[in-house]
Amino acid sequence: MSARAGRLRADWPFAAAEQPYFYGWMIAVVSTLGFLMSIPGQTMGMAVFADAFIDAFGLSRTELSTAYLFGTMASALFLTRAGRWYDQLGARFMIVAASLVLAATLVGISLIGSAATALSGLTNLPTAGISFVLILIGFFGVRFSGQGVLTSASRNVLLVWFERRRGLVSGVRGVFVSLGFSIAPVVLALLIDTYGWRGALWFMAAVVGVGFAAFALVTVRDHPKICGLEPDGRNVADATQTSNKAAQTHFTLAEARRNPVFWMYALALSMHAMFGTAVTFHIAAIFEEAGRSRVEAFAYFVPQAVVSVVTNLGASALADRTRLKPYLVIMLGAFIAGACGLTQLDSEAGYWLLVVGFGAGGGLWGVLSNLVFVRQFGTLHLGEVSGLNTSITVFASAIGPVLFSLANDVFGSFRAAAFGCLGLLAILFVCAVLLRQPLDRAPQNTK
Secondary structure, rough: OOOOHHOOOOOOOOOOOHHOOOHHHHHHHHHHHHHHHOHHHHHHHHHHOOOHHHHHHHHHHHHHHHHHHHHHHHHHHHHHHHHHHHHHHOOHHHHHHHHHHHHHHHHHOOOOHHHHHHHHHHOOHHHHHHHHHHHHHHHHHHHHHHHHHHHHHHHHHHHOOOOHHHHHHHHHHHHHHHHHHHHHHHHHHHHHHHHHHHHHHHHHHHHHHHHHHHHHHHHHHOOOOHHHHOOHHHHHHHHHHHHOOOOOOOOHHHHHHHHHHHHHHHHHHHHHHHHHHHHHHHHHHHHOOOOHHHHHHOOOOOHHHHHHHHHHHHEEEEEEEEOOHHHHHHHHHHHHHHHHHHHHHOOOHHHHHHHHHHHHHHHHHHHHHHHHHHHOOOOOOHHHHHHHHHHHHHHHHHHHHHHHHHHHHHOOOOHHHHHHHHHHHHHHHHHHHHHHOOOOOOOOOOO
16 A cells, blocks of 8 residues: 555544644544544443343342453453554544444343243243343443453554654543543433433444444544654654654564563453452442441542542643553552551541542543553554453453452452452562662653
């Protein structure tokens, strides 16, 4: 393919460089919307439909939860390969494709009841058993395309359009994403009440698969350079001067796998996914065990979200001028404080330790998950490298609730699981302090 052909395809249907503003800001809008469009594939998106699925498909809550677990774990196995597709095919293709697959899967889930009945008549197999297999496939589809591919592609495309302001722009996106995620359950519940659970699924499919897919097809550009632009809207002379000051090191997936720094960050980030998802999933039961009400349990998310958003926005702005290792150490320290709070949740001090620890840790988690892999390992193989991290994170989020349930069954308390997480966090904290990170340098700030 010639350079001219590539340029024409990159600029279809209009030239990004000819817009009266730096086109990276449009990419920031698309990236934010991409995160929000992944809501049907996120835990909070599917959880709202749980009771409707149980009634419609003839499944128990345990069976539905098991299908969700296996569907999530199966999706994690393919996310590294999806990252390779991102590197080969680009952000525009992957975002549009993931949106279409997510929409098609939502429509498929809405048809499970009638499909299971028809297949049961043909095979004489129990309807509930067929429904279990079909919803497992449906959960695999929404988790892979939504939480996995659409989220990763929307994150990665923004990272190459900004360098000097990468942290700040990612932090601003995080504020809107946090707000959207927090109100999503209320909006989805309203849709279900208004249109029924099938109508709500069809509505989401139309928004994601028609509206957003078309918008992304027209607006997404894979990289500023193929549009004749430079990151941050710099001119070519400034960009050349910056590249001469500090050349970016690009790691392949195999090289990243052999680097202990990759595993340090991947394990730290996945630890939050496992611990945080488990606490969220069992929040009512955990608070009840501590003698607190369901109202207090769900109200906990409000102050925690405030701490998280403030921490994320402030740290994102500072990260454009500093190394990332301090954020890793502070994040793990915050999670340790949160875990201590969880073990003492029957006291006010324990409650606020949980709020501040998980809030601050979650905010720093957002900073690191956005910046660490592009800063440490480069952009050339960013899809694969970040895809492996996403795979580990998704797998951890799948097993977290199960491990907490098992701990409660065996030891009669969720505190046992909290103490176990506290021990793992302490080990990671010591490793984070001691591990050298030679590539962790403050970015070159150019004007």
